[in-house]
Amino acid sequence: MFVYVLQRLLILVVTLAFASIVIFGVLEVLPGDAAQTMLGASATPESVAALAHKLGLDQPFATRYAEWVGGAVRGDLGLSYAYGSPIGPLIWERITVSGPLALLTMAIASAVALTAGVYSAERRGRTGDAAVMAASQFGLAVPNFWFGIVLVLIFAVHWRLFPAGGFPGWSNPWLALKALFLPALALGLVQAAILTRVTRSALLEALNEDFMRTARAKGLSRRAALWRHALPNALPPILTIMGLQFANLVAGAVVVENVFVLPGLGRLIVQSIANRDVLVVEDCVMGLAAFVIALNVLVDLAAAAIDPRLRAGAA
Amino acid sequence: MTLALSAKRSRAGASLRLGALLVALLVGAAALSLVWTPYPPAAMDIPNKLLAPSFAHWLGTDALGRDVASQILAGARVSLLVGVIAVGIGLGFGVALGLLAATAQGFIEDAIMKFCDFTFAFPALLMAILLTATYGPGVINAILAIGIANVPIFAKLTRSAANGVLAREFAMAARASGRGPFAIAFEHVLPNIAPPLIVQATIQFAIAILAEAALSYLGLGAQPPLASWGRMLADAQAWMYVAPRLAIFPGLAVALSVLGLNLLGDGLRDALDPRLRARR
Amino acid sequence: MLLDIEGLSIDLPTPYGGCRVVRDVSFSLRAGQSLGVVGESGSGKTMTALALMGLLPDGAVVSGALRFEGRDLAPLGEAEMQMLRGDRIAMIFQEPMTALNPLHRIGAQVAEPLILHRGLSKAAAWAQAVKLLGHVRLRDPERIARAYPFALSGGERQRAMIAMALSCGPKLIIADEPTTALDVTVQAKILDLLAMLGAESEMAMLLVSHDLAVIARHCRRVLVMYGGAVMEEGPVEAVLGQTLHPYTRALMEARPTLGAPRGERLRAIPGAAPSGPSEPKGCAFADRCPLALEACRAEPPPPLRLPDGHSVRCIRVDAEGRLT
Numbered sequence: 001m002f003v004y005v006l007q008r009l010l011i012l013v014v015t016l017a018f019a020s021i022v023i024f025g026v027l028e029v030l031p032g033d034a035a036q037t038m039l040g041a042s043a044t045p046e047s048v049a050a051l052a053h054k055l056g057l058d059q060p061f062a063t064r065y066a067e068w069v070g071g072a073v074r075g076d077l078g079l080s081y082a083y084g085s086p087i088g089p090l091i092w093e094r095i096t097v098s099g100p101l102a103l104l105t106m107a108i109a110s111a112v113a114l115t116a117g118v119y120s121a122e123r124r125g126r127t128g129d130a131a132v133m134a135a136s137q138f139g140l141a142v143p144n145f146w147f148g149i150v151l152v153l154i155f156a157v158h159w160r161l162f163p164a165g166g167f168p169g170w171s172n173p174w175l176a177l178k179a180l181f182l183p184a185l186a187l188g189l190v191q192a193a194i195l196t197r198v199t200r201s202a203l204l205e206a207l208n209e210d211f212m213r214t215a216r217a218k219g220l221s222r223r224a225a226l227w228r229h230a231l232p233n234a235l236p237p238i239l240t241i242m243g244l245q246f247a248n249l250v251a252g253a254v255v256v257e258n259v260f261v262l263p264g265l266g267r268l269i270v271q272s273i274a275n276r277d278v279l280v281v282e283d284c285v286m287g288l289a290a291f292v293i294a295l296n297v298l299v300d301l302a303a304a305a306i307d308p309r310l311r312a313g314a315a
Numbered sequence: 316m317t318l319a320l321s322a323k324r325s326r327a328g329a330s331l332r333l334g335a336l337l338v339a340l341l342v343g344a345a346a347l348s349l350v351w352t353p354y355p356p357a358a359m360d361i362p363n364k365l366l367a368p369s370f371a372h373w374l375g376t377d378a379l380g381r382d383v384a385s386q387i388l389a390g391a392r393v394s395l396l397v398g399v400i401a402v403g404i405g406l407g408f409g410v411a412l413g414l415l416a417a418t419a420q421g422f423i424e425d426a427i428m429k430f431c432d433f434t435f436a437f438p439a440l441l442m443a444i445l446l447t448a449t450y451g452p453g454v455i456n457a458i459l460a461i462g463i464a465n466v467p468i469f470a471k472l473t474r475s476a477a478n479g480v481l482a483r484e485f486a487m488a489a490r491a492s493g494r495g496p497f498a499i500a501f502e503h504v505l506p507n508i509a510p511p512l513i514v515q516a517t518i519q520f521a522i523a524i525l526a527e528a529a530l531s532y533l534g535l536g537a538q539p540p541l542a543s544w545g546r547m548l549a550d551a552q553a554w555m556y557v558a559p560r561l562a563i564f565p566g567l568a569v570a571l572s573v574l575g576l577n578l579l580g581d582g583l584r585d586a587l588d589p590r591l592r593a594r595r
Numbered sequence: 596m597l598l599d600i601e602g603l604s605i606d607l608p609t610p611y612g613g614c615r616v617v618r619d620v621s622f623s624l625r626a627g628q629s630l631g632v633v634g635e636s637g638s639g640k641t642m643t644a645l646a647l648m649g650l651l652p653d654g655a656v657v658s659g660a661l662r663f664e665g666r667d668l669a670p671l672g673e674a675e676m677q678m679l680r681g682d683r684i685a686m687i688f689q690e691p692m693t694a695l696n697p698l699h700r701i702g703a704q705v706a707e708p709l710i711l712h713r714g715l716s717k718a719a720a721w722a723q724a725v726k727l728l729g730h731v732r733l734r735d736p737e738r739i740a741r742a743y744p745f746a747l748s749g750g751e752r753q754r755a756m757i758a759m760a761l762s763c764g765p766k767l768i769i770a771d772e773p774t775t776a777l778d779v780t781v782q783a784k785i786l787d788l789l790a791m792l793g794a795e796s797e798m799a800m801l802l803v804s805h806d807l808a809v810i811a812r813h814c815r816r817v818l819v820m821y822g823g824a825v826m827e828e829g830p831v832e833a834v835l836g837q838t839l840h841p842y843t844r845a846l847m848e849a850r851p852t853l854g855a856p857r858g859e860r861l862r863a864i865p866g867a868a869p870s871g872p873s874e875p876k877g878c879a880f881a882d883r884c885p886l887a888l889e890a891c892r893a894e895p896p897p898p899l900r901l902p903d904g905h906s907v908r909c910i911r912v913d914a915e916g917r918l919t
Contacts, residue, residue, distance in 0.1 A: 015433060026445060141521070141574035143528050146566030149552055153559050164555075210693035216650055217688075218708045218759070219681035221673070232698050244435060251440035255529045259552070270533055273444065285445065289437065307698055308743045 001311050004304055012297045019289045023282060024065050068282070078279045080272075087283050091265070097167055097180075098257070098264035102249055104177075104184040109191035110242070116192070117199025122226070124204060132196065139193025144252045148186035148259040155182060165261035183260045187252050191245055198241045202234035209233065236303040236310070243299030247292045331582025337575020344391035352385035357540035365558050374564050377547070378554050383561070387568050389542035393454060394572060397527040398520040400458045405465020405519055410512065412466065413473025414504065417481060428474065431467035439464030439526050447535040454537045457530045461523045472515050476508035510587035517580035521573040528569050544569050597766060597799050598624040598647075602659035605642050605823075607652065617642050617823045618879075619659075619895065626766065627797040629790070631810030631831070633846070634820035640803045643820075644769045647801075648686055649676035664766065681708040685760035689772040691752035695744040701728070702740030705759045712763050727758040731788060750781035754788065761792060768793070769801045774809065786813045807846060811835055816904070819843050822879030824895065829905030839907045842880045878909070886911045 071078060077087040120132040156164035162182050168175045206212070207230050215225040254266035261267075265284055272280040304310040348356075353373065360380030368375045374383035416424040443460030450456050481487075481504065489499050530536035531545025539546070544565040551561035603620040606613035617639040624630050632640045645651050647661060649668065661668040663684065668676070680686075685708075688694045695704060705727055706720035715723065721740065728736035731754040744752060753773060760768055770789065774782035790813050793800045802814055810817050810831065817834050819827040819842065827840040838844040848862045866883035875881060877892035884891065890910060898906040899913075 018433065137574060137577060138570075140577055141570045143525055143548075143566060143569050143573075145529060145532050146548060146562070146569065149548065149555065149562045149566065153555060153562065157556060157559065210688065210690055211696040213650065213688065214694045214756070214759075215696070217648060217680055217686040219677045219679070219711055220707075221677055229696050229699075233696070247435060247438045247441075251438035251529075254440065254444065255532060258533060269444065273447075273535075281445070285441065288441070309697060309745050312745070 001304065004311050005301060008297050008300055012294060015293050016290055019293065020069060020286055021065070023286050023289065024068060025061075072283070072286075077283045080277055080280050083277075087280055090280070091268070091283060091287060094263060094265045094268050096170065097262055098253060098266065100176075101180050101183055101187070101253060101257075101262070101264060102246075104180055105187040105191065105249060105253075106242070106246075108184055109188040109195055112188070112192040113195030113199050116196040117203060118226070118231070120196065120200045121203040121207065129200075132200070136193040136196045139189050139196075142189060144186050144190055145255045145259045147189050148183065148256050151182045151186055152260075165259075167262050167264075179260075179262070183256050183262060186259070187249060187256050190252070191249060194245060195238065195242065198238055199234065202237045203230055206230040206233040232306060236307050239299050239303050239306075243296040246295050250288050250292060328582070328586075330578045331586055334575050334578030334580070334582050337571055338579050341391055341395065341572045341575060344388050345395045348385075348388035348392055352382075352388050354382035354385045356381065356385040356389040356542045358382070365554065365561075367560070375558075375560065377550060377561055378558075383547075383564055386542045386547055387544070387564055390544040390547065390565065390568065391572075393531075393537050393541060393543045394524045394527060394569075397454065397458050397461065398523045401461040401465055401523040402516050402520050404459070404462030405469045406512070406516060409466040409469025410473045410505075412470040414477055416470065416474040417477035417504075418499075424474070428471065431471050434464075434467045437464070439522070440529055443526060443530055444533070444535060447530065452535040452538060454541060457527055457536045461526050464526075465519050465523070468519065469512065469515065472511060473508060476511050477504050480504050480507045510583075514580050514584045514587070517576045517583065521576035521580075524569060524572055524576070596623050596662075597626045597628075597664060598801075599662040600643075600660070601662070603643065603646060603661060604658045605639070605646055605651065606656040606658075607642075608654035608656075613656065615823060617646070620820070620823075620825050621659075622818050622825070622828055624767070624799050624801065626799055627793070628816065629793060629800040629802060629814045631814035631817045632801065632803045632820060633805065633807060633810050633817060635805060637822070638820040639823035640820050641771055642823075644686065644771050644801065644803050647767075647769060648680055648684060649673070650680075650686075678712070681760075681765075682712040682763045683765055684767045684769065685763075685765040686769040686771065687753070687756045687760050687773050690776050691749050691756055692776065694756060695752060697744050699743075700740065701742055701744065701747070701755050705740070705755060705762060708759065708762045724758070724762070727762055728755065730761075731755070731758045731792075733758075749777050750785065753777060753781075753785055757785075757788065757792070761796075761798075764796065765798065767799045767801065769803070771803045772805070773802075775804070775806070782809070789813070807835065807850060819846070822875070824879045825908060826880060827905075827907045827909075828898075829901070829907075830903055833901075833903060833905045839912045840909050841884050841886050841911070845885075 068078075075088060077091065079085065080087050080090060083090060116132050116136075120129045123129045152164045155162045163179050167179050170176050203226075207226065209230075211229060211233075212225055215229045216222070220228070250266075253264065254269060256262075257264040257266035258270060265288065269281060269284045272278075272284070358381060360376065362380065363372075363376055364378055364380040366372055366376040372382050372384065374387065376382055377386070412427060416427040439461050442464055443457055446460040447453070447456045481499075489503055494502075527536055527543070528545035528548070531543040532549045534546070534549065536545055537543035547565035548562060551558075551565065554561055600623065601621050603617060604615060605617035606615050608614075620639070620643055622630065632643065634640045642651065646655075646657055647663070647668065649671070651657065657669050659669065663679075668679075671679075695701070702721050702724045705724035706715075706717070709715045709720040709723055710717065713720075725736045725740045728739050733739050733751060733754050739747070739751065739755065744755075747755065757773075768789075773789070774785050777785065786809060789800060789802075792798065800814075802810065804810055814831055816829065817831050818825060819834065819840065821842050826842045827834055834843060835847060838847050842864075845862070845864045849864060851861055864883055875892065877890075877894050878884070878887070878896050881887045881891040886909075888911070896908045896910045898908050900906050
């Protein structure tokens with residue numbers, strides 16, 4: 001297990017390095033002049049040159065990249081052009097909203113998916129199964145931002161149970177959670193739909209395996225055999241899909257945060273794009289990519305913790 | 316076993332029919348909008364703004380007096396366009412890359428697949444946002460971004476399906492008879508990997524429509540006067556308390572289109588399943 | 596009498612209606628006895644075994660009496676069957692590769708019935724499991740118990756399965772093709788192990804196999820099945836020695852033998868075994884039997900009882916084994 005962990009960590013570092021180069025490259029190798037774009041067409045050449053020099057844009061790619069990475073490692077993420085303040089704390093503030101949102105979303109989606117997936121697999125071919133499958137089709141088709149708007153219409157406008165948007169800060173955790181609940185539902189719908197289908201099919205495969213018959217022959221009830229033997233075998237593929245889905249979760253959060261006017265990372269990115277605040281966008285995207293990549297490594301480790309064959313490289 | 320298969324077949328048939336119907340509606344709406352819409356989609360009529368559905372305006376009007384029904388029809392055009400071109404890009408480059416990986420094998424195959432895995436950390440939407448931020452908002456950039464995001468998906472699928480085909484005997488026979496790799500790829504591999512590619516194409520089409528809607532919602536996709544369901548939703552949000560119905564129709568349009576494509580994909584997957592086919 | 600099956604018939608659901616896969620099977624088994632059930636695929640032998648465990652597929656209809664320790668199992672509910680399974684009746688299966696859960700350690704899997712039926716603590720059950728693994732002649736049982744299934748060979752896995760089946764000291768063990776998936780050298784060892792274990796604990800064994808040699812070596816009595824029905828039953832020496840029933844004779848003749856002249860063809864049984872909905876009114880073997888008459892197809896032949904518990908179901912054979 002230890003060797004496996006080390007291997008995965010090494011791959012993680014390499015992947016992160018590669019990702020950082022790609023992100024930096026895409027954003028820095030802009031057509032035309034970044035400084036020019038920021039100041040607008042009417043700016044004088046001198047002011048453009050001055051800004052370019054101030055931002056270090058007249059230096060070669062490698063130097064700029066090294067400075068960026070070096071700064072990040074030191075904890076200095078640079079200054080936001082639009083806000084004029086250090087980016088580090090800015091991003092951290094946003095993470096305190098986006099992070100819990102992502103966790104809440106995954107928690108809700110997983111709970112729904114596990115219940116619905118097991119329910120569906122147990123009743124394979126019968127009405128219950130068909131109903132769950134139809135519901136999941138619906139969940140896959142509905143755009144998350146539209147679902148968010150509909151949720152607001154029902155639960156915030158019509159019945160004033162939840163806020164229609166905004167975030168009151170963590171000083172009152174209950175209010176903060178209420179503010180995150182509808183957004184988490186909106187984001188979670190599609191995740192729940194996908195995970196339900198994956199849970200169902202992974203479980204059906206596991207239920208078909210020979211060791212299930214052995215378990216029954218030992219005197220285990222159908223239910224006990226499902227939970228103790230089938231489900232653990234179904235978990236690794238489910239976890240893998242969950243990990244892959246996190247990237248989509250992040251993308252979805254960008255939009256949903258706009259629907260609910262949440263001061264999260266997603267909104268920061270969109271606003272910074274509008275403000276042409278390139279450094280912020282770079283740092284945010286890099287952070288998100290790092291998060292997704294790291295999460296997938298965690299998922300791999302979790303799967304290896306469950307399935308001994310993965311640890312030994314024998315599977 | 317037979318019982319399960321025949322049930323599966325009838326479910327597949329229903330999926331296929333319903334999906335095909337919904338997709339036909341989408342295509343029909345787009346095609347119709349090219350020659351006729353109740354009103355010009357971009358025509359503003361401020362005195363008649365925020366009207367409820369009526370005989371004159373079937374789905375009502377929005378905050379600028381534009382006819383909602385006409386916008387929905389015209390929005391179908393953008394959704395279809397984005398879907399077709401983005402999937403086209405994905406298929407074109409993805410299949411080529413996948414075939415290259417499968418035939419070249421070894422280090423090249425590994426490198427290509429690792430690269431594809433890596434890009435999965437960047438969802439289409441994020442890439443699209445980056446690109447439109449850099450190069451400006453608009454339909455073209457949105458299409459390009461979504462298209463590029465599709466390439467690794469089709470590449471991975473092509474490579475694994477192609478590997479399966481290449482391992483089968485008729486492919487080996489072709490190689491033994493001296494056919495070159497390109498000929499084998501076109502004559503033998505492509506026809507056999509077409510079914511999973513077709514199914515995946517419908518799925519990616521649906522994803523493209525969702526991505527375009529999200530981009531337009533954020534203001535980064537199709538720009539006015541081009542009608543787009545996503546942007547209609549963004550506009551509708553401002554008027555949520557006054558005219559909530561404005562938010563329903565564009566979202567419904569997206570949902571039905573995506574549902575139709577997903578059902579079509581499911582139905583096609585079952586219809587093209589060799590196990591079920593053999594029973595006929 | 597430990598096990599007394601009377602008139603067992605099993606119908607499985609198909610889209611075309613019920614299909615009778617086992618028809619009117621009767622046999623009995625005493626404590627400590629070993630009975631082999633031999634037949635081709637589709638003969639109904641596995642279904643019969645599964646019926647004893649109550650593990651038939653959903654929708655299966657069972658008729659007849661399945662008396663175990665005097666109690667009819669057929670009307671019992673799932674909860675009651677669960678108490679018997681793994682405790683009084685145990686079963687081992689054909690594929691040791693896939694019959695064990697790949698995610699649990701061997702020790703845990705062997706210990707599971709003990710925790711379930713005897714209420715032992717995890718630690719106590721684990722200790723007992725290690726002992727059981729030693730009992731089935733596994734070397735270094737501690738290491739085996741801590742290992743996962745993928746690290747073991749086929750023979751080791753099957754021994755672990757046997758240990759698991761024996762854990763609660765069942766009165767009856769059903770072995771469904773336990774050695775078919777194993778190497779020939781390992782097969783003999785496993786079967787010897789089963790015989791030894793049976794002998795020392797008065798445990799009855801029902802050995803299901805298509806392999807005559809396996810049955811001949813390790814069972815005292817044999818049941819010959821074809822097309823869901825019993826063809827012949829009795830002591831192994833009598834049944835396989837006298838080969839009264841045409842099917843039994845055909846089975847014996849179909850075996851390759853050492854010392855046969857070169858170039859001689861193997862005697863296969865012409866035709867194919869029935870699979871799927873075929874409901875012959877008479878003897879199930881009539882379609883492939885070289886001695887079949889019209890009367891054979893009219894109704895199932897009654898059992899002809901011979902000394903020593905030997906019975907044959909064929910109207911063409913008499914008590915002396917002569918053709919009628």
